[in-house]
Amino acid sequence: MGRWVAEQHDTAVLPEHRGGGLARWMKARQTLRLHELFPTVESVTVTVNQQDAPMLAVNRAVGYRLVRERLLVEVSTHRLKGGPRCGPARG
Numbered sequence: 001m002g003r004w005v006a007e008q009h010d011t012a013v014l015p016e017h018r019g020g021g022l023a024r025w026m027k028a029r030q031t032l033r034l035h036e037l038f039p040t041v042e043s044v045t046v047t048v049n050q051q052d053a054p055m056l057a058v059n060r061a062v063g064y065r066l067v068r069e070r071l072l073v074e075v076s077t078h079r080l081k082g083g084p085r086c087g088p089a090r091g
């Protein structure tokens with residue numbers, strides 16, 4: 001049987017309450033609760049922007065370790081509309 005992995009998304013603290021340890025507490029508490037409710041889950045994954053220093057600090061403090069990096073690319077849809085560059089995607 002494969003390993004059970006949970007995903008966690010979208011941690012947020014209101015600006016006026018940041019810097020007081022709330023996010024660290026939430027993530028630590030959430031992980032403990034997850035383990036209580038779903039003991040077969042072996043790990044938790046999160047995706048974080050590598051420029052989001054506060055979130056990276058929180059994740060490190062709670063015990064998350066970098067396992068993989070992902071490159072996101074983006075194109076404006078205006079460039080795709082009927083222009084000369086419109087054609088089959090090549091990757």
Ligand SMILES: CC(C)(COP(=O)(O)OP(=O)(O)OC[C@H]1O[C@@H](n2cnc3c(N)ncnc32)[C@H](O)[C@@H]1OP(=O)(O)O)[C@@H](O)C(=O)NCCC(=O)NCCS
Nearest residue numbers: 010011012013018019020021022023024053054055057058
């Ligand atoms: C990320 C976020 C949830 C952190 O909430 P928080 O309650 O302020 O977090 P904590 O107080 O528990 O910890 C913040 C940590 O970031 C560090 N930090 C804050 N600003 C920093 C900066 N500019 N550079 C480096 N570290 C920074 C603090 O020193 C602290 O780490 P430490 O305890 O080791 O000193 C909050 O900033 C937020 O809601 N941001 C907007 C939403 C977001 O980006 N969410 C993540 C995407 S899912």
